[in-house]
Amino acid sequence: MRRCLILGVALLALVGCGTGEIRTDVRENVVRAKEATFVIADNLELVTDWDPATSYSNEISAMQNIYESLTFYNPVTKRATPRLAESWTRSADGKVWTFKLRSGVYFHTGRQLDATAVKESIERTRRLAAGAAYIWDVVDTITVKDELTVEFRLKYAAPLDLIASADYAAYIYDTRAAGSKDLKEWFNEGRDAGTGPYTVDTWRKGKENELVLRAFDKYWGGWEGPKYRRIEWRIVPDQKRAWQLLLRGEVNFVERISPALFAQAKRTAGIRTLQVPSFQNMLVLFNTASGPLRDVRVRKAIQKAIDYRGVIAELQGAGTLASGLIPEGLLGHTPGMEPKQDLAAAAELLRQAGYGPGGRELRLVLTYAQGDEEERKLAESMARTLKQLNVTLETRAMQWIPQWNMGKSRDPAKRQDIFVMYWWPDYADAYSWFRNVFRSAEPISFNLTYLQDWTVDSKIDRLPSIVATDRNKAQKAYAELQKILLEEKAVAAVPWVMNYQRAYLGSVRGYTDNPAYPNVVFVYDLIPSG
Template identity: 25%
Template sequence: MKLRKLRGLLALASATALVLGTAACADSDRDESGSDDQTFVFGAPGDPKSLDPSLATDGETFRVTRQVFETLLEHEPGGTKIVPALAESYQQSPDGLKWDFKLRSGVTFHDGEAFNAAAVCKNFERWYNWSGTYQSTNFSGYWQELMGGFAKNESKETPAANFKSCTPNGDLDVTIEVNKYSATLPGAFTHAAMALHSPKSIDAYAAEPPPTGQEGSFTYPQYSQTAGTVAGTGPFKLTNWDKGAQQVTLERNDNYYGTKAGVQKLVFQTIKDANAGRQALEAGDIDGYDLVAPSDVKPLQDAGYQVPTRGVFNLLYLGMQQETEPLLAKKEVREAIAHAIDKQSIVNSKLPPGAVAANQFMPDTVEGYSDSVPEYAYDPDVAKEKLKAGGAENLSIDFCYPTEVSRPYMPSPPDIFEILKANLQAVGITVNDKPMKWAPDYLDATDAGKCPLYIIGWTGDYNEAFNFIGTWFSVYDSGWGFKDEKLFADMAAVSAEPDQAKRVEMYKALNNQIMEFLPGVPLTSSPPSMAFAKNVKPPTTSPLTQENFAEVSFT
C-alpha cells in the first residue's frame, strides 16, 4: 500500500488464548470499587506499524497514536466538521496561501516541554527537511500527499514541495505558508500523520540512524518501535509496546490540559479474528472491540451489549497493477474483470446492513459523487467477450490478499477474496492465490507494485473528495502502475481551485473520467460496527474511525 491505499486471521484458539492471558493481567489492575483507577482493554483488529504517526500510513497505528498525539485542528466528535484542537482558532488568507493559528496556552508535552509556536515550526521543519529513506512514501507518504515534497527532493517521482514556511509570531501565534492553494487544506492540519511531537523527541529521532532497506522491505527506526522516546500532548502517554503479546499500553496523562481520561490505563490488544473478539467480550476478558462480524451484531445487541455503528465513509476496491501484469494495461481486460465481479454477493453475504455496492472511488456521502459514471454491470458473458477481445482468454494471474487482519471496509479479507476468485474463475481466468500477512508484508508488496491483483481500501481522513480520488490518482503511483498525464493534470487543477462549489463539479467530472479509464474496480462501502461491554461508557463513534478513547469510562 502506498499511503494512497490506505491502506487473515489467527486461529481462533490461539487468538483467544492470547486475549485471555493479556486480559487477566489487565483485570488485576482494575478497581472494582468503581473509581477511575481502571484499565480498559480494547480489541484492535491489527497491529500498529509505528509509534511515530509521521512515519505511518495505516489505521491501526493512527488508532493508537491519536490518543497520544494531537493536531492543530481535529474533527467534531462523531462528525466530519473541522474544529480547533491545539489551535484555539485559525484563519485562512483569501488566496489560501497563509494559515494563521492562535495556539492554546498552558499545554505541555509528556516530557515536560512547553507547547508553543516554536514547537509547531520544529515539527514542520522536520518533515520538510526529511532526506534519504525518509523520502520514501513508505514513511513520508502522507506528508507528500498533504504538503508535497521536501526542501531537496531526491527522486523525480517526488511531488514539488507545497510547504513554504512556518513562522512563530510570538509564543502562541504561528503562520504556516504554502506555495499554492490546495484542497488538502485545512484537512491536512487534522491528520494523525501531522500530529505534533515535542522538540526534545524530534532531537532524539534525528540522533538515530535512518530507516534501512528498500521499497517494499524497510526497517523502521528503533525509536518508533519502543515506548520511551515519542512524546505528544494527548490525554494518554505511551508506556509499552509488547510485540510478542501484540499489545500497546497507554497510561493517563494526569497533566493533560483538557478533560482527563476516564480510565487510568488503556490497552490495545490485537485480536485478528472477529469470533475471538466476540468470545473475549462475552467472557469479560476485554471491554470492547472493533469490526464486529455482521452476523454478530444482532445477537450481541439482544444480549445487552452496546454495538454502535459508524457512518459510511469508506471504500473497498480491487486494485490492478498494470506494470506487473502487462495484460492489465489493456482496457478490455480490465473491463472483463469488472464485468466478472458480483459486488452484490459481497454486500449480501459478507458485509453489515447498510453496505452498498460501489460504482466509483468514493462513497455517496462525499460531495463530488457523480450520478453519471460509466458502470460495468455483473455479466459473465460480457466478461468472456472482453477477455477474448483483449487477447487474454488464457489469463493466469496472481491475486494478493491480506491475512491476520480485519479492516473497516473489509471485515473478512479471505472470505471476500474467495468470492472474487470464484467470480474470475467462472469466466475462465486462472487465479493464483497469494495470501500475505497484513503488516508489513501485504502493505509493502502492494505499495511496491508487486501484486497484479489485490484488495484494499480506504477510510476517509476528512470530508473532501480529493482525500479519496486525489489520494489515489493525483500522481503516478506504483500501486496502480499507470500514467495518465491528463488525469494527473486535471487532479492538480481541482486541488488548486479555491471555490468549493466549482471543486464539487470538477470532482464529478473526474469520477466520470476515472471510471471511463477504469484503473481498478470499486467494490463496496459499508458501516463498520464496534462492540462494548454493558458496564462501559463508550467513545463517540466516528465515521472517520477517529474515536477518542479518553471519553471511555466504566459505569
C-alpha cells in the same frame, strides 16, 4: 498492567451457556475491573511506524490518543474545531492563516508547547516528505509571531483549518525529544513525544498484547471525573475469538466484527452495538504495470465479473454499494456510478484478449488482509465467479505488512495482480484517494495500481486550488477523474463503502465514531460506568 487470569476464568464461568448473555452481577464486576483500563481487540498488527511525521497505517488508532493536531474535524458541523489551536483567522484571499495556541500544554517529554514547537514539527514533517506529508505542500512559509501565535502563508488559497485536522501528518510533536540522537530511531524504539492524553507504556512488536498506553498526568484537558487511565491493544485476527473475549470481559471493544456476530451482539445483554456509515471504502486495485492486467480489456473484464450486489448481500449491513471512488458526505461524491455485474461483457472482453471460455486459462493472484471477514468474502466470491470464465484466481490472506511489502516490491514479477485494501481520506476531502492511490509516485507507497499517467497527474495536482476557490468546478473535476480511472482506464473496482459495526461492553459510555478518523476510539472521551 495486565488483567488477572483468575478474573477471566471467573467471568467465563458466569456467562450464560449458549446465549452469550452476561448476568447483571457479572457486568458490574466488569465495570469495576475496567474502570482504569480500556482494552481494544484489533484484527491487524497495530504499529508499522512510530514516527508521527511519517506514520501512515494502522497505528492511527493509537497515535490519535497520543498526539494532537491544531484542529479537529467535527462530523456534525462538518467543520474544523479547536484542538491545540484555540482560535484562528484567515485573510480575505485565503492565503494567510494565523493560529492562536492553547496555553499550559505540555509534551510528554516535559517541554511546553509553543509556536516554535509547532513550526519545528510541521517543517520536519514536510522535510521528510513521507506518508501524508503532502498535506502541507500548500504552505509557503511558517512564521512564529509570538510565543502562542503562528502564521502560515500559502502558495495558493486552501482550507488550512481543515488540512490541519488531518488524521495523519498533522500531529504536533517535540522535535527535540531525542536530544543528540536520531529522532526517527528514537521514535521507532516505541517512544513518543506528543501532547495527547496518553503516552506509551509498553510496546511488544509481533505479540498479541502489542501495546499499552498510560495516562499523561499533565494533560491539558485534566483527569477529573471517571476516565480510563490505560489503553491496551490486543491483536486478534480471529473475529470469533475476539467476540468471546468481549463476552468474557477481557476486552472492552471489538473494532471489527462479522455481520453474523454483530447480529448476535445486538441480542446480547451487557453488550452495546453501533452501526454507522463511514468515509472508508473497499478498493480492488489492478496491477497495470506487469502481468496479464496490463491489458485494459482484462481489467475491464475483471471489473464486470464481480458480483457486487451478491457481495453486498453477504455483508449483511456491513457495507453499502459504492458509487464511484468518493463516499457520500464528501465533496466529489457522484451518484449514478454504482458498478454492475455483466458476465457476458466480461467473457467477450476476455475473448478479445485471448482468454475466457474456450480460450487460454488466465491465472491471477489476489491478496487481502488476514482476519478480515469482509475481504475474505469478496475474494471467495470473485474466485467463484471468475472460475466460470476460465479464470483461476489464487486468493492469499496475508498480514498487512507482508501484503504491503509484496505490493511495494521493486521486482514487478513479485507483485500481486490484484491488491485488496481499504482507503479513507487523510482529511475530510476526497483529494486523498487521487493523490495517494492513483497519482504516479516513486518509490511505491499506496499507488498499488502502478499507474503512470501524466495527464491524470496534472488533473489531480489541480484539485486543491479548485476545491478552495470553486466547489462546483471541483465537483465536476472529481466526477471527471473518477470516470477516467474507473471507466476508461479501469485501474480499480470499488465494491462498497463500509458501515462500521462495533461491539463493546455495556459499561462503556459516550462512544461514537468520527468518519474523519477511521477506527479511532478517542478513549479519553469515554466514561466507564455501570
